[in-house]
Each structure stands twice: as C-alpha cells, then as structure tokens.
Amino acid sequence: MPNGHDGTSPDSTHTQQPNRRRTDSRRGALVLIGGASEPRGEALGAFLRLAGAREGGRVVGITTASQDPAQSARDWMAAFDEAGATNVEIPIIDRRDRAQDASVAELIRGAQGIFLGGGDQIHLVSVLGGSRVGNAIREAYIAGTAVGGTSAGAAACTEIIMAGAEPDEYGQLQDLHLGPGFGLLGFRAVIDTHFAQRRRLQRLFMVIAQNPELMGLGIDEDTALVVQGHRGEVVGRGSVTFVDGRGVCFDNAEDAMHGTPLTLSYLRVGVIGAGYTFNLRERELDLLVQARERGDKTEFVRTEGMGV
Numbered sequence: 394m395p396n397g398h399d400g401t402s403p404d405s406t407h408t409q410q411p412n413r414r415r416t417d418s419r420r421g422a423l424v425l426i427g428g429a430s431e432p433r434g435e436a437l438g439a440f441l442r443l444a445g446a447r448e449g450g451r452v453v454g455i456t457t458a459s460q461d462p463a464q465s466a467r468d469w470m471a472a473f474d475e476a477g478a479t480n481v482e483i484p485i486i487d488r489r490d491r492a493q494d495a496s497v498a499e500l501i502r503g504a505q506g507i508f509l510g511g512g513d514q515i516h517l518v519s520v521l522g523g524s525r526v527g528n529a530i531r532e533a534y535i536a537g538t539a540v541g542g543t544s545a546g547a548a549a550c551t552e553i554i555m556a557g558a559e560p561d562e563y564g565q566l567q568d569l570h571l572g573p574g575f576g577l578l579g580f581r582a583v584i585d586t587h588f589a590q591r592r593r594l595q596r597l598f599m600v601i602a603q604n605p606e607l608m609g610l611g612i613d614e615d616t617a618l619v620v621q622g623h624r625g626e627v628v629g630r631g632s633v634t635f636v637d638g639r640g641v642c643f644d645n646a647e648d649a650m651h652g653t654p655l656t657l658s659y660l661r662v663g664v665i666g667a668g669y670t671f672n673l674r675e676r677e678l679d680l681l682v683q684a685r686e687r688g689d690k691t692e693f694v695r696t697e698g699m700g701v
Contacts, residue, residue: 421538423578423620427586427612427631428511428544432475435667436617436629440541443619444506446478453504454483455530457520458512458545462487465510492524501529506539509546515556517549518574527575534577547612548584550577555585558596569600569650578620580673585611588634595655597636602646602657605638608676616667623674627665637661637676 424440431437444450452473459465466483473481484497491497501507507530509517521527534540542550551574558569571583578584583600585593588611597609612618613631627633642659649655663678665671670679 420577421534421536421540423534423550424539424541424617425547425550425578425584425610425612425620425625426541426543426617426629427547427588427614427633429587429590429614430543430617430629431615432472434615434629436615437472437476437541437543439617439619439628440506440508440539441476441478443539444504444541446473446476446480446506449480450505451503452478452481452506452508453501454481454508454510455486455521455526455546456483456510456512457486457492458510458514458517458549460512465512469508469510486520486526489520489524492521492526495525498525498529501526502533502536504533504538506541507533509540509542509549511544511546513556514545514548514554514574515570515572517545518554518572522573522575531575531577540577541617544586547586549574551582551584552576552579553581553583553607555583555600558599559593569603571600571604580608580623580676581606582608582610582673585609587614589613589631594634597634598657598660599646599649599655601636601638601660602641602644602649602655605641605644607638608673609636609638610634611636618671620673623672624670624679625673626670627667629667632667633665633671635661635663635665635671635676 422443426436441447444452446452454469456462456465462485469483486492548554554572554574556570557567559567585597593611597611601607601609611634616629616631618625618633619628638660640659640661645656672679672682675682
C-alpha cells in the first residue's frame with residue numbers, strides 16, 4: 394500500500410465554496426496517518442468520511458513526496474477507487490514550477506479533501522512550501538477543507554518537521570533534521586510515523602530531549618490521529634505515542650548524538666489507543682482534562698474496558 398496554527402483568512406472568493414464541508418468555523422480537520430493505510434481501513438476511512446469522498450466530494454491528492462510521483466498517483470487512484478471515493482484528481486507536481494501552477498492551486502481551493510501521500514517530507518515541503526499550491530492547501534484548510542496525510546504527508550503538516558537521526562544503509566547515523574513544515578498543526582508538535590513498526594521511540598526520545606519544548610507524536614501504521622480544534626481522536630489498528638519533555642530534569646542528549654547511550658529523567662510518555670481522544674493543548678488524555686475541569690478529586694481511575 395502506498396504510503397494548526399492560526400493564519401490570515403483567505404479572500405472571500407475562496408472561503409465561500411458551496412460544497413465544502415466545514416468541520417470548524419476557522420479550519421478543517423486533519424487526518425494524520427502513520428503510513429501503510431489499508432484502502433478499506435478506519436484510518437483512511439476517517440479522511441474519506443470528513444471529505445464526503447464516498448458521496449462525490451472532490452479529493453485532490455498530492456504525491457510530490459514520492460520518488461516517482463506519477464507512479465504513486467496511479468497507485469493512489471487505485472487505492473481511492475477501492476476505498477469507494479468517486480471524485481479524485483491527482484495532478485503531478487514533481488518540481489517547483491508546477492507548484493506555481495495557478496490552475497492546480499484553484500483545483501485545491503475547490504476540493505472537499507486534500508490528501509498528501511508518503512515519501513520524503515523534506516522534499517515535499519521544499520517543493521510546495523511558499524508556492525501557490527502550498528498556499529492554496531493552507532487557505533483551503535483554514536476555510537474548512539479536510540486535509541489528510543500519510544507517512545511523510547502527515548509529518549509535513551506540523552510547524553516543525555523532523556527527519557534523519559537513524560542509521561543509513563551503511564549503518565551510519567544520519568544527522569537529525571529539524572525544519573519548517575506546512576504549519577497546519579500547531580501545539581509545538583512534531584510527528585514521527587511508522588512508529589511501532591520501525592521502532593522509532595528512541596529517535597523521538599532523542600529529538601524531545603534536545604528540544605524539550607516540543608511534543609512528539611508517534612503514529613503507528615494504518616492508524617490516524619484525527620484532529621479537530623485542539624482535540625485528536627485515535628482511529629485505526631494501532632496507537633499514537635506522545636512524548637512531552639517539558640518536565641525533564643536531566644538528559645545527555647548532546648553526548649548521545651555522538652554514540653553515548655541516551656539518559657533521561659522525568660520524561661512524560663503516554664500511549665493513546667483507538668477510541669480515545671488526546672487534548673493537544675494540555676498534552677493529556679481528554680477524559681483526564683475534563684475530570685480535572687469538573688474538579689474530580691480522583692485524578693485517575695483505572696477501569697477495565699473504559700472507553701470514551
């Protein structure tokens with residue numbers, strides 16, 4: 394299977410799309426998938442539902458992150474067809490000049506759903522960032538369009554993206570890259586994908602140890618964090634891991650970048666399973682935030698089978 398923050402409002406010709414599904418008065422929903430999504434799975438299904446894709450809502454796919462955008466587009470067209478989407482267009486945007494195409498930007502502004510495929514998030518942002526197409530994605534999202542992304546497409550949605558800090562094919566540790574993303578998801582979050590499957594917990598620990606103000610979100614394959622406002626619900630086969638470094642009392646992150654085993658103390662880590670909602674603003678399970686707001690004296694109650 395192929396793998397927010399506030400901004401200025403777009404002009405009125407772009408905000409009054411008659412068929413757009415508005416999930417929020419200020420912005421659309423984000424469906425952030427950890428990669429390897431099944432066409433008929435719940436993770437991709439959440440995006441299709443929010444975009445109205447099975448009822449004729451127009452989906453515009455973007456495969457720029459792929460090494461072969463044209464082949465990836467063909468693969469995704471087949472996957473969307475299997476998933477029941479009936480109105481999908483995937484323009485080939487494989488270089489910067491095509492990202493400046495005004496007709497493609499207008500196509501994106503008129504979509505009910507925008508989907509960013511997998512590949513290389515650094516390449517995706519470098520090609521689209523600040524272009525007409527990149528600006529159209531942001532404008533459409535602010536106006537209410539659902540935006541989905543898988544793997545690199547999900548990772549690129551944050552204000553800050555991460556890459557590297559893993560062994561390459563020769564076993565050499567790659568340099569860590571932190572750079573600007575599309576900024577659709579705020580909350581000082583960074584996203585790591587294929588999380589459990591590629592055993593990336595140590596990498597996320599390293600990133601947060603070096604940048605304790607950030608919040609790490611590790612999303613498993615065929616799993617989505619569906620974000621509306623400041624809450625994100627987990628759907629799909631796996632889990633989402635969150636890592637909060639604001640309380641760290643000690644770390645040796647700089648030494649660890651040179652091969653020393655990582656040492657950390659007072660790092661907050663949690664795992665969110667399907668059906669639970671995470672409060673991104675508070676960096677905590679929403680049910681615990683609500684209990685605190687109600688003034689419940691018991692901050693945490695373990696109940697077998699408890700859900701939301």
